[in-house]
Amino acid sequence: MTLLLGAEEVERAAALLRAGDLVAFPTETVYGLGADARNGRAVAAVFEAKGRPHFNPLICHFPDAEAAFAEVVADGRARALAARFWPGPLTLVLPRRPESRVDLLAGAGLDTLAVRVPGHPLSLALLRAAAVPVVGPSANRSGEVSPTTARHVLDGLSGRIAAVLDGGPCEVGVESTVLDLAAGEATLLRPGGVPAEAIEAVIGPVARPMPISATQAKGALRSPGMMLSHYAPSLPVRLEARDAAADEALMAFGPPLPGAGRVWQLSEGRDLREAAARLFAGLRWLDAEGQRLGLARIAVMPVPMEGLGAAINDRLERAAAPR
Secondary structure, three states, X not given: XXXXXXXXXXXXXXXXXXXXOOEEEOOOOOOEEEEEOOOHHHHHHHHHHHOOOOOOOOEEEOOOHHXXXXXXXXXXXXXXHHHHXXXXXXXXXXXXXXXXXXXXXXXOOOOEEEEEOOOOHHHHHHHHHHOOOEEOOEOOOOOOOOOOOHHHHHHHHOOOOOEEEOOOOOOOOOOOEEEEOOOOOOEEEEOOOOOHHHHHHHHOOOEOOOOHHHHHHHOOOOOOOOOOXXXXXXXXXXXXXXXXXXXXXXXEEOOOOOOOOEEEEEEOXXXXXXXXXXXXXXXXXXXXXXXXXXXXXXXXXXXXOOOOHHHHHHHXXXXXXXX
């Protein structure tokens, strides 16, 4: 049985983590599935609970930059970004220190680690109380829609994990931006809650990622969230919809197209921050309603690529990928 813990039960959640159990916890992006990153069995249990491929590395969460940089080698760029964006939705991929306590499985056996300091007060309280590095991939079955509420976590993982620490709905709603600083040139591996333009304002030019269709051909992945078919509902997804049919569930951005069997509004006012926060909940709702009503697919209206739109479109492209 999976416990639902309130905000006042942080110490209980921390004790479960130290004991090797899995605890889902809120961040500003999505709910993470937490485990003691030093404990190989606990990390393996994360992969098992999620059904996650073992070559997809996990992000390690820390209460502050000092704790994170004790596990990785941070250059001036990393420290400048940490000072600007941590706590917050930015993950840095950096060289792993030889003395790092993080289990190799958490980093998929690579010579790098993905680290971040989350921006949710309850996750920071949990990390301070646990006093261990905590891996925290999204708290859902691998390839399914990421959870932005405690109920979403229970819908997918109830009975598979020890507890969920309930911190209410997530504010950002898409995962963290992942930036690789380990190979010299700064490279964006995954768009997310911090736009690339904001990063470039701190450290200068950032190389953009390879097309996601090429990532699986490269073998071991350097970042979480780079699988091709990911964030996938059960119904097929049709992108860039300019019309909608009666047998389609519509994800609207702005005034909705007429004729759809069901409609979820990302943002009537075309606000990208609102759209990001409502994206995963919308995919879940449209998928459930579409299946209940016998609809054929989910149609998605165009979302612009600037700012958080890059992260939204990245998730939608993965949701629509063949599987």
